[in-house]
Amino acid sequence: MSMELEHEDTTGRTEPIITVRNLRTAFFTDKEVIRAVDGVSFDIAPGETVGIVGESGSGKSVTARSIMGLIESPGRILDGSSIRYRHPETVREFAERFPKRTVDLTDFEGDRDPAALFDHPDVDATPSSFGYEDPEEATLEDFTGVGYGDALGIDRGDCVFVTEGSHEDPVDGFVEVTRLSGEAQRAIRGGRIAMVFQDPLTSLNPVYTVGNQIKEALRLHQDLSGRDATREAIDLLEAVGIPDARRRVAEYPHQFSGGMRQRAVIAMALACDPEVLICDEPTTALDVTIQAQILDLLRELQVERDLAIMFITHDMGVIADVSNRVNVMYAGEIVETAGVEPLFAEPRHPYTRGLLESIPGRQSGDRLRTIEGTVPTPNEPATYCRFAPRCPEAFEDCEHVHPVSMPVNEGTDSHRAACLLYPEDRPTEEAVERHAERDDSIRGAASPADGDRPTGGEDR
Ligand SMILES: Nc1ncnc2c1ncn2[C@@H]1O[C@H](COP(=O)(O)OP(=O)(O)OP(=O)(O)O)[C@@H](O)[C@H]1O
Numbered sequence: 001m002s003m004e005l006e007h008e009d010t011t012g013r014t015e016p017i018i019t020v021r022n023l024r025t026a027f028f029t030d031k032e033v034i035r036a037v038d039g040v041s042f043d044i045a046p047g048e049t050v051g052i053v054g055e056s057g058s059g060k061s062v063t064a065r066s067i068m069g070l071i072e073s074p075g076r077i078l079d080g081s082s083i084r085y086r087h088p089e090t091v092r093e094f095a096e097r098f099p100k101r102t103v104d105l106t107d108f109e110g111d112r113d114p115a116a117l118f119d120h121p122d123v124d125a126t127p128s129s130f131g132y133e134d135p136e137e138a139t140l141e142d143f144t145g146v147g148y149g150d151a152l153g154i155d156r157g158d159c160v161f162v163t164e165g166s167h168e169d170p171v172d173g174f175v176e177v178t179r180l181s182g183e184a185q186r187a188i189r190g191g192r193i194a195m196v197f198q199d200p201l202t203s204l205n206p207v208y209t210v211g212n213q214i215k216e217a218l219r220l221h222q223d224l225s226g227r228d229a230t231r232e233a234i235d236l237l238e239a240v241g242i243p244d245a246r247r248r249v250a251e252y253p254h255q256f257s258g259g260m261r262q263r264a265v266i267a268m269a270l271a272c273d274p275e276v277l278i279c280d281e282p283t284t285a286l287d288v289t290i291q292a293q294i295l296d297l298l299r300e301l302q303v304e305r306d307l308a309i310m311f312i313t314h315d316m317g318v319i320a321d322v323s324n325r326v327n328v329m330y331a332g333e334i335v336e337t338a339g340v341e342p343l344f345a346e347p348r349h350p351y352t353r354g355l356l357e358s359i360p361g362r363q364s365g366d367r368l369r370t371i372e373g374t375v376p377t378p379n380e381p382a383t384y385c386r387f388a389p390r391c392p393e394a395f396e397d398c399e400h401v402h403p404v405s406m407p408v409n410e411g412t413d414s415h416r417a418a419c420l421l422y423p424e425d426r427p428t429e430e431a432v433e434r435h436a437e438r439d440d441s442i443r444g445a446a447s448p449a450d451g452d453r454p455t456g457g458e459d460r
């Protein structure tokens, strides 16, 4: 019951299966710290497609790779980031399979006051880093992300959290994806959360037949082999619309066209029977007709399997076509989020407006407008608006105040923008002040201990 109250449902659909909170992923290169993803939060629900759109370098793929557990050195997900996979069946299965990695948070209740954890030396969070004003609103699960689990006395290896029921018989809970490793990680990646990349050849091995690659996925994730696996592989190829599947199952990737290869990759992703499908520009390399067919296919599969889809593209036309909700990314941050209709009917962030004007046929003149300049590399903490140098509406404050996510109108919580002009029903000076206050209290949380300081003489 408390669940319905706690989680705002932004689409009118079911509870989210993925919740990303304050995700920060940085690359520590010799030269600089690149804050590729810098404080990103969003949800994905079953049966829903969440679009992530933005120009090249805005952090879309790093967001996807963070969810997939594919960030490698010199990259790292920073302390305080949380990615929760909420699926009662998985929690039950994992609690049984990985009992030593399972923590019953209900055991902590009573002797752990979540509000007191803000004073813990290892915790650099403030209530506003979790989206609250009042510390009393915090829950133990807010603290289970990277790093903060240690403050709860939870082992580094623990990743399954029971929030209702018990260790032996969990009713509800979540898997904290940022804490996964080893076998539990392999069971989630590819098994529960599958990914389709732009280039199908990165997922297909040229020396094995398409059928054998699907069968390998079936063996790993569904424990199928032999004739059963062959039959299932053929079924999957048929399900993704590959004609003459019985013959083609024995062919090699090079014998497939680009569109057919991408269908085969989708079949391979489905072989794991995932709940979540992350698509990173899956149609960018394909011609328009084939692209439309693949998008139709994804829609069909979504309905059949109640898939939660995260769809990445830099193409506003594609995003309009596939998404229920859209997150617009710029230089590591989500600058606007809304349902697809309000986003396209009334885009608020100047960056979103710029992206929309660059769609052919949408602007009044006959020339295609593009936003001048490129996405800056986010190599320092944002203490200003990263879009300001390119923004037609920038004013002086934009260079000194970092805009945080705010409702575009007071009360319209599901349409938000990180721009000093919002909420638009407030005088701008007042809005600016609100951004500055919120940013200050979030910044109070920025950890000096997580090693993400740029090199320089700031240390004492
Ligand atoms: N392995 C890495 N090492 C250093 N920097 C990286 C690494 N991977 C990504 N980055 C940087 O992170 C930032 C975000 O990159 P990302 O690939 O997420 O962008 P994107 O939005 O997916 O762009 P595109 O549309 O080109 O795919 C960029 O500045 C990029 O240079």
Ligand code: NI
Pocket: 060, 061, 062, 280
């Ligand atoms: Ni990318």
